[in-house]
Amino acid sequence: MEKHEFKSRIYSELAALTKAMSNPFRLQIIDLLAQGSRTVEEIADQLSISIANTSQHLQVLKGASLVAVYKQGHYAHYRLASDEVLASWHGLRDLGINRMAEIDRTLREFREERESFDSVSINELLDKIQQDNVLIVDVRPEKEFNAGHISGARSIPIDQLAQHLADWPQGKETIVYCRGPFCVFADEAVQMLSQKGIPVRRLEEGFPEWKIRHLPISI
Amino acid sequence: MEKHEFKSRIYSELAALTKAMSNPFRLQIIDLLAQGSRTVEEIADQLSISIANTSQHLQVLKGASLVAVYKQGHYAHYRLASDEVLASWHGLRDLGINRMAEIDRTLREFREERESFDSVSINELLDKIQQDNVLIVDVRPEKEFNAGHISGARSIPIDQLAQHLADWPQGKETIVYCRGPFCVFADEAVQMLSQKGIPVRRLEEGFPEWKIRHLPISI
DNA sequence: TATTTATTCAAGAAATCTATTGAATAATTG
């Protein structure tokens, strides 16, 4: 094989892989599948796009070996092809968060409206756990909590949070988390809790980032 | 800001960032700029494409804040905007190498033709250095060696290698390296050296990967 | 076996991306 053909092949393949990621809906799908497998309909619902369109995006991701599918009865269940897909997406995402002014601005604006800009990193949370000085709350839907969560976290799905505000445990700071840095459940929870005067911040990252670092999880 | 608008903005921005990477020439440019800054003409030469086309690709990369430029006299010197760009590209690249059958096949075919498939990882090289059991040869152009190289490496640019074959040092295995896993200088060097019966393998990675791990370098 | 259901496929219009060409710009040199 020629030197030139080699380079052309390699970089074309890698560009194809990258192109398969380079669409807002497909990135959102990857982020969603980081929580666990989902059917086409569930994904379409979450993204608010048509089933046919969702299916086509999934074909693109499958064609690039970014997701895998297994069929069970009526349903096609899609999942990420490997942890490396997640790691690679996180790399891109963090580059965007740290270097793109527009993304930083959007994050900041959204969170400031919800009094949620002051977030806690995984490392800070680990410190607080060691000092037994924190109440960790998982505000994802119960199904996701049951599929795996930070050890010691309590499950209060965001749509049940209002019922628990009255008798909130005192003394420790509350840290809420959900699916990742772009998951808004945690910001909404911070908004509700801090309006009640409860000391609370969100975890900057989410469960997938915790899990991929092999930190303690429960099922 | 609405939840929906927030997600749409964030993922669109990230998709734009990813799209800026998703072209074979632009990935090659990123890989090249990992060696240091380059003028438009140098980049065009390396990629064998027109200057105008190169310039346009550079505008796309600049628009996504992936590269930065400074002008000096006639020349525009482009460089990577940050180490995070490199890390992000490495993430994608490694996903491709490890998970895409077509890339693996191309690498394997190219290297087997050059008796260069058996490569050494950075970790293995570190072991060999500790045992003082290795001759490290940098086969990149001299200019790149002078801009930074693995400590203890000897510079023999690939086009001068033939002159040094006769009196090659005996006793230690030779490890050659160049710009990264897709750089072919190292494979060509392995081919030339092993045809002379000299024990040699290539470093799987290249100088940028060594440097980004903060391993010892010299200038 | 006919019907229902979840998903995929196919075709087409609109938008975007790419490489080429030649002109425009802006710094340096004669």
Added chain:
DNA sequence: CAATTATTCAATAGATTTCTTGAATAAATA
């Protein structure tokens, strides 16, 4: 100051991507 040089810009044609619509498929159920 005119000429040269490196780079960018603008316009364009061809290729690719995207979303929509409606039909096709294939597994489960009546």
